Amino acid sequence: MNATRPTDPRADRGTDGEAMLSRPHATVTIEDDTAAEDGTPQFTRTEVRRYADGLLDQLAATGRLTGRRLESAIDLARMYHEGRHAACGYAGSGRLGGGEMSDERAEAWGAYCRALDAVPLRCQETCADVASGRYPTRHNWPDEMQDGFKALADLWRKPADKR
Numbered sequence: 001m002n003a004t005r006p007t008d009p010r011a012d013r014g015t016d017g018e019a020m021l022s023r024p025h026a027t028v029t030i031e032d033d034t035a036a037e038d039g040t041p042q043f044t045r046t047e048v049r050r051y052a053d054g055l056l057d058q059l060a061a062t063g064r065l066t067g068r069r070l071e072s073a074i075d076l077a078r079m080y081h082e083g084r085h086a087a088c089g090y091a092g093s094g095r096l097g098g099g100e101m102s103d104e105r106a107e108a109w110g111a112y113c114r115a116l117d118a119v120p121l122r123c124q125e126t127c128a129d130v131a132s133g134r135y136p137t138r139h140n141w142p143d144e145m146q147d148g149f150k151a152l153a154d155l156w157r158k159p160a161d162k163r
Contacts, residue, residue, distance in 0.1 A: 020135070029045055030045070030048055031043070031044050040098070040144035042102055055128070055134070056073055059073070059145075064145070068153040068160070068161055069145075069149035069153055070149075072152035072153040073131065075156070076127065076149075076152060077130070078117055078127050079115060080112050080131040081107055082104075083109030083110075085130075108120060117156075118152065118155050119151050123144040123145070123151070124148065126141045126145050126148060127152075129141075130149075
């Protein structure tokens with residue numbers, strides 16, 4: 001097998017690979033209130049690709065995530081999205097808003113953070129990427145993903161996969 005062919009997964013890794021770019025997608029702009037390292041509020045605008053089929057769908061379709069690990073990934077992704085996108089109450093005006101996180105959003109975000117804390121440290125970045133829909137790019141991400149979501153499946157006492 002020629003390792004330089006674009007269809008070879010070793011030659012077509014990551015979000016800029018030919019296979020990823022060939023999937024139906026749209027480019028959208030995400031705007032967010034963030035803080036600099038010194039705590040200064042700032043506004044960010046990032047262009048991202050959105051795919052009709054999400055990352056978890058791709059990982060499941062290719063067999064990279066299955067059974068209880070897939071269920072744990074879905075649960076962590078739900079927690080992430082509930083905490084990240086739940087309703088906010090903005091009291092201020094202007095581009096930074098000045099509002100506070102709603103109780104519902106704070107509870108969901110806290111559950112997500114506690115779950116991620118239960119994942120082995122070496123796996124946290126990869127599991128956070130998958131939960132947020134970002135394609136993992138760490139060198140050993142497949143093993144980290146498997147180990148991280150196994151830890152969550154064990155924590156949440158998901159039933160063993162049937163053989």
